[in-house]
Amino acid sequence: ASVINKIAAGEVIERPASVVKELLENSVDALSTRIEVDIEQGGAELIRIVDDGEGIHPDDIELSIASHATSKIADADDLFSVRTMGFRGEALASISEVSHFRLRTKQHGQQVGTEMEVNGGIVKEPKTCGCPEGTQIEVRQLFCNTPVRRKFLKTQATEFGHISEQFTRVALANPNLHMVLRHNGKTVYELPATHRFIERLELFYGSELAQNLIWVEAEHEGTRLWGYVAHPSQSKSTRKGQYLFLNGRWIQDRSLQHALGEGYRGLVMIGRQPIAFLFLDLNPELVDVNVHPTKSEVRFRDSQVLYRLMLSTLRNKFLSMDL
Ligand code: ADP
Numbered sequence: 304a305s306v307i308n309k310i311a312a313g314e315v316i317e318r319p320a321s322v323v324k325e326l327l328e329n330s331v332d333a334l335s336t337r338i339e340v341d342i343e344q345g346g347a348e349l350i351r352i353v354d355d356g357e358g359i360h361p362d363d364i365e366l367s368i369a370s371h372a373t374s375k376i377a378d379a380d381d382l383f384s385v386r387t388m389g390f391r392g393e394a395l396a397s398i399s400e401v402s403h404f405r406l407r408t409k410q411h412g413q414q415v416g417t418e419m420e421v422n423g424g425i426v427k428e429p430k431t432c433g434c435p436e437g438t439q440i441e442v443r444q445l446f447c448n449t450p451v452r453r454k455f456l457k458t459q460a461t462e463f464g465h466i467s468e469q470f471t472r473v474a475l476a477n478p479n480l481h482m483v484l485r486h487n488g489k490t491v492y493e494l495p496a497t498h499r500f501i502e503r504l505e506l507f508y509g510s511e512l513a514q515n516l517i518w519v520e521a522e523h524e525g526t527r528l529w530g531y532v533a534h535p536s537q538s539k540s541t542r543k544g545q546y547l548f549l550n551g552r553w554i555q556d557r558s559l560q561h562a563l564g565e566g567y568r569g570l571v572m573i574g575r576q577p578i579a580f581l582f583l584d585l586n587p588e589l590v591d592v593n594v595h596p597t598k599s600e601v602r603f604r605d606s607q608v609l610y611r612l613m614l615s616t617l618r619n620k621f622l623s624m625d626l
């Protein structure tokens with residue numbers, strides 16, 4: 304089983320940033336209000352995430368790192384109406400297979416917490432421990448038992464850059480969460496909880512961009528598109544300022560990216576990309592999020608409708624502004 308697990312692990316866990324993504328999503332799913340992430344050496348040495356979420360019941364701890372064990376789906380039909388971020392039950396199993404992994408958790412109202420250690424897939428007997436309510440996960444020496452993969456880690460700065468991007472996506476999608484990111488003991492982001500998306504955005508992009516953003520909003524048969532787009536003059540040379548969220552999770556979608564570009568057609572200089580932070584809220588039954596292990600690509604039942612919604616929303620907005 305170990306070989307199979309290591310192969311499966313490689314599919315989900317490519318680099319430290321993949322670990323951060325999975326752990327952040329779990330903390331969001333656990334209804335945390337505060338999430339702190341500590342990284343050492345670009346994540347190669349340590350990834351620690353501490354949340355104040357609902358925690359894991361002592362009876363479920365061993366199950367939580369078992370492959371394909373998830374508390375989030377009851378039967379196969381549920382796969383098509385996934386509302387939580389995680390649902391495959393593979394992340395903790397994969398991460399603990401290729402690292403020195405330690406989980407501490409305590410549910411609200413419990414007297415003591417539970418601690419469990421897994422070293423390269425070998426599970427130690429859980430024991431009780433003192434810890435605050437919530438869950439703390441430490442991942443040390445990622446890829447310690449897959450030397451080739453460890454060797455292919457890039458520089459600290461590069462790996463941390465990927466981590467920071469994953470953190471940013473979750474932070475933008477969840478402004479109501481207090482979130483902290485530290486690297487080698489230095490605070491990189493400290494984001495207080497806010498009800499206003501734009502306030503969070505400012506912390507990443509500065510107030511000049513944030514103050515000049517254009518609000519857009521549209522609805523079509525229960526599907527809602529909303530968010531902010533930048534004035535065409537504030538475009539970028541890369542797509543790095545383009546964020547699209549589906550039901551609270553960052554996604555990548557070529558068709559919608561294309562629609563965005565078309566919406567700005569003739570307004571941005573050739574070779575420049577618009578900046579946009581757009582949210583799509585739609586019935587989860589109209590999306591299959593289960594097409595890729597890392598879940599950033601989705602399949603829509605009717606992508607044409609969304610394409611037209613995106614395009615017409617932007618065009619109408621820019622026409623009304625007489626750009
Ligand atoms: P999935 O998220 O797909 O269910 P994971 O391997 O990521 O699978 O997590 C396994 C299970 O462990 C989750 O279903 C959840 O019950 C539990 N879990 C993981 N992280 C946390 C957390 N931070 N707080 C509470 N429960 C957690």
Ligand code: MG
Nearest residue numbers: 329389390394
């Ligand atoms: Mg998960």
